[in-house]
Amino acid sequence: MVRTDWIAPRRGQANVTQMHYARQGHITEEMHYVAQRENLPPELIRDEVARGRLIIPANINHPNLEPMAIGIATQCKVNANIGASPNSSSLQDEVEKLQLAVKYGADTVMDLSTGGGNLDEIRTAIIQASPVPIGTVPIYQAMESVHGNIETLTPDDFLHIIATQAQQGVDYMTIHAGILIEHLPLVRDRITGIVSRGGGILARWMLHHHEQNPLYTHFRDIIEICKRYDVSFSLGDSLRPGCLHDATDAAQLAELKTLGQLTRQAWEHDVQVMVEGPGHVPMDQIDDNVKKQMQECCEAPFYVLGPLVTDIAAGYDHISSAIGAALAGWSGAAMLCYVTPKEHLGLPNAEDVRSGLIAYKIAAHAADIARHRPGARDRDDAMSHARYTFDWNKQFELALDPERAKEYHDETLPADIYKTAEFCSMCGPKFCPMQTKMDADALSELEKFLAQETAAAL
Template structure:
């Protein structure tokens, strides 16, 4: 429990950025520093600078603080959520359990159907990692399902309600301005962001500016009260390779940079959401542009997917782009499941998506030379060369799957001590042959 907050309950502002700017190292910062192997002062200074965030709503008391930023390890997010066609609290809790078991660093509840308040409350109560939302989905619900009924009062009321529940970060589509609509018309796939498309519908119906942009200061005030971090949404992210890095995407990104500075002025933590579909040769450029436009605020990217034809396997196509993105500066990767573009993920899809992205994030940490990142890989190499099968299982990102595949053909316990697997058998194992050569010829 984050009991340190009790000692600051009378503080007017209780955001991590506020304390960092005052030179105060909070217990959350100390915890993050220990987990990350960083100097607590570095954590504080990076938060004060805006390059690192600790998304931890003051009302989510049992959350384990974690860091997203250039100085910390690359993180992954798992999306869960009900839909109008499939809504079940127990099903969402099962997804939370799967997310926690396999190592998601944050969870986003993207529910659009069922009792949204009850689902969110259950998810937050069950989760020890930060929970994020896209409030627009609830706002539509609270507007009777008609985007044209949206008002700033309803919008702010919904944000306040979710903040009180303990949501640690909001995806807000505040950077999509009315004047960007002509850029959308040039695209092959228009707007693929659900929140972005709803915002476009409202703006075109009333021919008025984005209400999230107009009410941004009021939104910041809510975030400031509860220490809700902002995940500034990329409404105009590319939904296909054809639209990648176009005028629509980059115009919005510039506005997100302006909104970042405004948030920092009010001590609100910020990360920036990034592109969805990007050719592999453009991924590095996208990472560098975000750092330039958005003042090195943490970049939170969806994929990016490096091809459009991997339906059913988009967890693979996106993990390729995610690894490269993490290598070149992305701070958190939003996972993609095999169901992307096809349907609502179930618990097993969540597992597959998380493991794909744990691979991508770990690969990025190794590529960036993070201290100790490769230690587990070296330990795995030693276990393999020593035929220590149980050690190999325990070191794997998915121990259950590793053991399951090994035991498909050699399930008996005796084979856990065997100096071979079913791939090469006892006579063709290269490790064993090498060891015999070393022993027989006294090679050191």
């Protein structure tokens, strides 16, 4: 276990968060580990965590975790969603989905299980098998515990589920504490209303009881749980826009202001926070959305779903959303939640998970290049050299999805001899422009000729 020895001295302490240690000036083993992964000074990691601009989701009950960081100072990250439903999947299925997500580059994985088995057993198995941080949405299990009768849930029921998941080792939790009863009339003019499952559940609860959101009124109690296990908040955007028409409206911005208040309240107790962001936003509004979040939430890491930049790409929403994700990452979003081709249509299969993850790895990498992160383009330049020298095996190795790259090449040129051929099946052996070698001697002779031509013209 990577962290067993690191965690042992912390057990039993009242506050074991990475932010708590950072604000005491201490560089934890997790901070050292992250600094090495990111090729950054450990002191910078500590300072960013202390400031709240970087989080290291690392529950003390997740000892096999390989620590990673989410924040503007580090590489843009990608999350993948998995989860059992009442209609499909099992414990083994979910562990296999986790392994697939990690294989294709997920930096974190969210377990969004809503049924289909014992949720505590499924979650425990996922955590024990996962080297990456695991996130959850506790309200889903709360719903399952009352067989969908949300009106019967009490604040103590919510807190019990959150505490149970924290004890199991969940590293970060989506807590929908920002949607308030006074926000609900603001969705009246929307086309798609409330599209967040967690937000919809709490809206129903508030409408039924005519009481304030219990996650908001008991936010201090949730903070105490997070302090005890180092669970990071992922403050949920319950009123995120579900279509372009609803983007950046009064409801979304009212909740964002509340999320800023909750962020500062959590920071008062040294609890780590990231803030979740919108789902459907026109391209021209994305940069402004990121800047608004940074302003309202004091630069807490921004974790965005997409956003999708058009509403008519059914079956291809991984592409529509990856466009928005790249722009959001360029503007400063710290983590991107992947979208699969099945978004809005159905439950994704293994191939959908692969397609969604690779699309988002592309988006995150493009954002890092655009932000001029040191070394971000090294792999691209290496790929370019491999292409120019027709080193096909090196090209496969450097690709974000090496198996797919090799598969596509070998569809038409499968024999090993073609792994050293100076052409592909697109141009063939006679028309590849990169066979035109611009060597030093040829260019020198050309320059002499051009100089003579210029002199003659004068």
